[in-house]
Amino acid sequence: MPAxxxxxxxxxxxxxxxxxxxxxxxxxxxxxxxxxxxxRRIIWWWLPLAALLISGAIYLAKEPSGAAREGREPxxxxxxxxxxxxxxxxxxxxxxxxxxxxNDNTGNDxxxxxxxxxxxxxxxxxxxxxxxxxxxxxxxxxxxxxxxxGGNQNRNGLILKRQLPxxxxxxxxxxxxxxxxxxxxxAEGKKLNFKSAFITAAEKTTPQDVARISxxxxxxxxxxxxxxxxxxxxxAEHRLTESIHSTTMKLLPESHAPWPWVNEKFxxxxxxxxxxxxxxxxxxxxxxxxxxxxxASFFGTAKAAADFSSNNPGNVRYVSSRTxxxxxxxxxxxxxxxxxxxxxxxxxxxxxxxxxxxxSTSVFADSILPTGSLYNRALTATSDQQYRMLTLQVPMxxxxxxxxxxxxxxxxxxxNHQWLLQLREKQSVATLSQNFASTSNTNDVTSKAYGWQxxxxxxxxxxxxxxxxxxxxxxxxxxxxxxxxxxxxRGLLNIQLxxxxxxxRK
Amino acid sequence: xHLTPTAQxxxxxLRNRAAAQKQLxxxxxxxxxxxxxxxxxxxxxxxxxxxEGFIKVFTNLQQWKGDGDLxxxxxxxxxxxxxxxxxxxxxxxxxxxxxxxxDFASDTVHTxxxxxxxxxxxxLIRQLPAGYQTIFNLHAIEGYSHVEIAxxxxxxxxxxxxxxxxxxxxLAGMINDSITPKKQSYASR
Numbered sequence: 001m002p003a004x005x006x007x008x009x010x011x012x013x014x015x016x017x018x019x020x021x022x023x024x025x026x027x028x029x030x031x032x033x034x035x036x037x038x039x040r041r042i043i044w045w046w047l048p049l050a051a052l053l054i055s056g057a058i059y060l061a062k063e064p065s066g067a068a069r070e071g072r073e074p075x076x077x078x079x080x081x082x083x084x085x086x087x088x089x090x091x092x093x094x095x096x097x098x099x100x101x102x103n104d105n106t107g108n109d110x111x112x113x114x115x116x117x118x119x120x121x122x123x124x125x126x127x128x129x130x131x132x133x134x135x136x137x138x139x140x141x142x143x144x145x146x147x148x149x150g151g152n153q154n155r156n157g158l159i160l161k162r163q164l165p166x167x168x169x170x171x172x173x174x175x176x177x178x179x180x181x182x183x184x185x186x187a188e189g190k191k192l193n194f195k196s197a198f199i200t201a202a203e204k205t206t207p208q209d210v211a212r213i214s215x216x217x218x219x220x221x222x223x224x225x226x227x228x229x230x231x232x233x234x235x236a237e238h239r240l241t242e243s244i245h246s247t248t249m250k251l252l253p254e255s256h257a258p259w260p261w262v263n264e265k266f267x268x269x270x271x272x273x274x275x276x277x278x279x280x281x282x283x284x285x286x287x288x289x290x291x292x293x294x295x296a297s298f299f300g301t302a303k304a305a306a307d308f309s310s311n312n313p314g315n316v317r318y319v320s321s322r323t324x325x326x327x328x329x330x331x332x333x334x335x336x337x338x339x340x341x342x343x344x345x346x347x348x349x350x351x352x353x354x355x356x357x358x359x360s361t362s363v364f365a366d367s368i369l370p371t372g373s374l375y376n377r378a379l380t381a382t383s384d385q386q387y388r389m390l391t392l393q394v395p396m397x398x399x400x401x402x403x404x405x406x407x408x409x410x411x412x413x414x415x416n417h418q419w420l421l422q423l424r425e426k427q428s429v430a431t432l433s434q435n436f437a438s439t440s441n442t443n444d445v446t447s448k449a450y451g452w453q454x455x456x457x458x459x460x461x462x463x464x465x466x467x468x469x470x471x472x473x474x475x476x477x478x479x480x481x482x483x484x485x486x487x488x489x490r491g492l493l494n495i496q497l498x499x500x501x502x503x504x505r506k
Numbered sequence: 507x508h509l510t511p512t513a514q515x516x517x518x519x520l521r522n523r524a525a526a527q528k529q530l531x532x533x534x535x536x537x538x539x540x541x542x543x544x545x546x547x548x549x550x551x552x553x554x555x556x557x558e559g560f561i562k563v564f565t566n567l568q569q570w571k572g573d574g575d576l577x578x579x580x581x582x583x584x585x586x587x588x589x590x591x592x593x594x595x596x597x598x599x600x601x602x603x604x605x606x607x608x609d610f611a612s613d614t615v616h617t618x619x620x621x622x623x624x625x626x627x628x629x630l631i632r633q634l635p636a637g638y639q640t641i642f643n644l645h646a647i648e649g650y651s652h653v654e655i656a657x658x659x660x661x662x663x664x665x666x667x668x669x670x671x672x673x674x675x676x677l678a679g680m681i682n683d684s685i686t687p688k689k690q691s692y693a694s695r
Contacts, residue, residue, distance in 0.1 A: 007674070008646045010620055011627065015647050018540035018624040026553050027531055030560050035524060 048333060048352030048392065055283055055334045059503060280337045280470060280502040288496025290329040290355040293480055320363045327357030329494050331393060337502055345399040345410070353391040353418065355492065360384050389492075391418040391453075399461055410461035416478050418492075420451045453491055454481045465504060472500035513572045520567055527564055534577060535560070538584045544628050544643050545588035559587035585648055589658060592640060621685055630680045638673030645670050 333351020340346060361383040397414035459476030476498060480491020509517060518526030538559065542552040563580050570579050622630075631639055644650040644658070645666070652666040659666070 007678070011646050012649070014620070014622070014624045014627050015540070015544065015631075018543070018628055019536040020539040020543055020552075020625075022535050022539040022553060022556055026535070026557055027528065029557050030531065030564075031524060031527070033557070033561050034522075034527060034564055 048350070051334050051350055052283065052332060055281070059283070278339075278505050280339070280505060282335050282337075282469070282500060282502035283333065284335045284349065284351065284498055284500045285332040286330065286353075286474075286476075286496045286498035288329040288494055289326045290492055290494045291326045291357055292324050292359070292490040293493035294490060320361060323360040323362075325358040325360070327355060327387075329353065329355045329496055331391075331496075333393065335395075335500050335502065337399075337500075343401040345401075347395065347397040347399060347412070347414075349395055351393040351395075353393050354389070355391065355494070356386065356388040357492075358384065358386050390421045392421055393418045395457065397457060397459075404463075407464040408462075410463060412457070412459040412461050412474060412476065414457055415481075416455040416457045418453050418455065420453060452482070455479060455492070455494070456481055459498070468504050470500075470502040470504050472498075472502070474498040474500065510572075512576050516567055516570060516572070516576065519564060530563075531560060534580050537577065538580060540624075540628070541581055541584045542588055544631050544647065545585075545592065545640065547632050551591075555584070555588050555591050558591065559584040562587060581648075585644070589640070592636065618681065618685055622681060626684065627681075630677060630684065633680065634673055634676060637669055638676060641666055641669045642673040642677065646674070 331351050331353030333349050335347060335349035335351075337345055337347040361381075363381040393416060395414065395416045397412050397416075399410040399412045401408055401410050403409045455478040457476055457478045459474045462473045464471050474497070476496055478492075478494040478496070480493055483491045515526055515530055519530055535556065539552060539556055542555040542559065543549075546552045546555060559580075562583050566583070570576060631642060634642060640659070641655060644655050645652065650658070652663045652670070655661075655666040656663040
C-alpha cells in the first residue's frame with residue numbers, strides 16, 4: 001500500500017456516502033422474480049372456492065320454502081296471520097253476534113255465535129265467501145267481488161254503520177281496523193249481515209276457522225244474503241291491495257326477489273314427478289388421513305424408489321431408515337350424481353383437497369467387524385420433510401345398491417382423478433459428524449410438482465333421505481395407481497369419511 | 507424470543523412476505539445502487555446488477571447470521587454479483603505486469619478528492635478502463651487486499667497491485683483535470 005493513504009480514505013469516505021435512488025421498475029422486476037407463481041396460486045385457490053360458493057348460492061336459491069311452493073296460499077295465510085293477532089275474537093263477536101240482525105245470538109261466545117249465525121242464515125252465504133276457496137276469500141278481501149250490491153265497504157275507516165230493524169242507523173267502532181258501513185237492504189230487517197261477518201271473519205280467522213266455515217252445506221247459501229257493501233271504495237281497495245302485496249313480498253323467500261329470471265328458468269315449481277333417474281347435485285366434504293404408499297403402477301410410473309442404503313467395501317456400512325407419518329386430509333367440492341335404474345348410480349363432481357404428511361429419514365454409519373458383526377453405530381444425518389399439497393379432484397364413481405330402498409347401503413367404486421397443484425416442502429436436515437459436532441439447517445421450499453394421480457376408490461355408502469335432501473355418509477379408501485414423484489414410485493393413499501348432501505329434486 | 511428489528515425484518519422476508527421484502531429493499535437499495543453504479547458504466551447496467559443482487563439476497567437470506575451487519579452482507583453479495591456480471595458480459599483482459607515502485611503513486615498526495623461530490627467521483631471511476639475500475643473499487647473502496655483481489659479475479663497479486671496503482675494515478679489526473687478547468691474558467695472571467 002502506498003504511503004499516501006489519505007487519497008483512499010477520502011475516496012472511501014466520499015463513496016461510502018453515495019446513495020442513488022434506483023428506478024421504481026427495479027423493485028417491480030425483483031418482486032416479479034420473487035413471486036412468479038403468486039397470481040397463478042391465487043387463481044387455483046379461488047377456483048374450488050368459487051365453485052363451492054356458487055353451488056352454495058344455487059342451493060340456497062333453490063331451496064323453496066313451503067309457502068312459496070304452494071303459490072298464493074301464503075298470501076291468504078299472511079293476511080289472516082297479520083290481522084288475526086289484533087283482536088280476532090272481538091271482531092267475530094261484534095260482527096256476527098251483533099244485535100242488529102235480530103238473531104237470538106246474544107249471550108253466546110263469539111265463535112259459537114259465528115257458527116250459529118252462519119247456520120241460521122236463511123238466505124245463505126255464497127260458497128265463495130265461506131272459504132271453500134281461499135283465493136276467493138282473498139278476492140273478497142281485496143274487494144274484487146262484483147256481486148256486492150248495496151252498501152259501502154270502507155276498510156280504512158273505523159266506523160261500522162248498521163241499520164237496525166227499527167230503521168235506526170248505528171255506528172260501531174271496529175277494533176280490528178276494518179270498518180264496514182252496511183246498509184241492510186231488506187225490508188223486514190231480519191237479514192243477517194253475513195257478508196260483513198264473513199269478510200271480517202275471513203280476514204281475521206285462522207285457517208281452522210276457515211275450514212269450519214267451509215264445512216257448512218252449500219244449500220244454505222244464497223246470493224240474496226250478500227247484503228254487505230256493493231260499491232267498494234276504489235281507494236280503499238287500492239290501499240288494501242298494496243298492503244297485501246307488501247306483506248306477500250315480505251313472506252316470499254328473499255332469494256326469489258332479486259333474480260326473477262333465475263326463478264322463472266330454474267325454480268318455477270313444477271308438478272311433482274319423482275322420476276328416479278334425474279341428475280342430482282349437491283356438495284361433499286371429506287375428512288381423513290393421508291400417507292405415502294407404494295403404487296400399483298397401472299398408469300405408468302416414474303423411476304424406481306431410490307435406494308437409501310449402500311454398502312461400502314470397507315468396514316463401514318451406511319444404513320438408512322425411513323419413517324412416513326400419516327398426515328391430514330381434507331377435501332370438499334361439488335357432486336353430481338345420476339341414478340341409473342333401481343340399483344346403479346353414477347357419481348362425479350369437482351373438488352379441492354388439502355393434504356399433508358411427513359417423511360423422516362435417518363442415516364446410520366455402522367462399523368462392522370471382520371466377522372461381519374456390528375461393532376458400533378453412529379447416527380450421521382437426520383432429515384424431516386413436511387409436505388403440503390393442494391389437489392384438484394374429479395371423482396368418477398359407480399354405486400351399486402346392496403340393501404334398502406330410499407334408505408340403504410350402496411357399494412361405491414371407481415377412479416378419483418386428482419391433479420397435484422402445489423407442493424410445499426419444509427425440510428429440516430441435521431448432519432452429525434462422528435465426533436457429534438452437528439450442523440442443522442431448515443429450508444422452506446416451495447417446489448412445483450404438477451402431476452396427475454389417479455386413485456382407485458372403494459367405499460361403502462350409507463344413504464338416507466330427509467324432506468329435501470339425500471344424505472350420504474361414505475367411509476372410503478383411495479389407493480394410488482400412479483406415483484406423483486419422479487424419484488419415487490409412491491403415491492398418496494387416503495382413508496376418509498365423506499359426507500354428501502344432494503338436493504332432492506321433485 | 508425477542509428479535510431485533512433487523513432480525514424480525516429478515517424473518518419476515520424468509521416467510522416470503524412481500525411487504526417485508528419491500529421494506530428491506532427500500533432500506534438498502536440506494537446504498538447498493540451506489541455500489542453497483544461504481545462497477546458499471548451505464549445506468550441500466552447498474553439496475554441489472556442491483557436486481558440480480560437483490561434476488562440473490564432474498565433467496566439466500568437464510569444464510570445471513572443474525573449477529574452480523576446485514577448491510578455489509580448485502581454489500582458483499584452486490585460486489586460479487588457485480589464481479590460475476592462483469593465477468594460474463596465484459597471480456598476483461600489482464601495484462602501481467604511487474605510490481606511498480608510505490609513512489610509511482612506519490613502524485614496523488616495533493617489530489618483534492620474532497621472538492622468533488624460522491625456522484626462526481628463515481629462518474630470518474632466509471633470512466634476508468636474496466637480492469638482499473640474493478641480493481642480500484644475492490645481495493646480502495648471495498649478494502650480488499652491484493653491477495654484477495656487476485657483470488658477473486660484469478661490474477662496474480664502483482665498484476666492487481668500494478669493495475670491499482672495505474673488506476674490510482676489515472677484517477678488522480680482525472681480529478682485534477684475536473685477541478686482545474688473550473689479554476690481557469692473562473693480566472694478567465
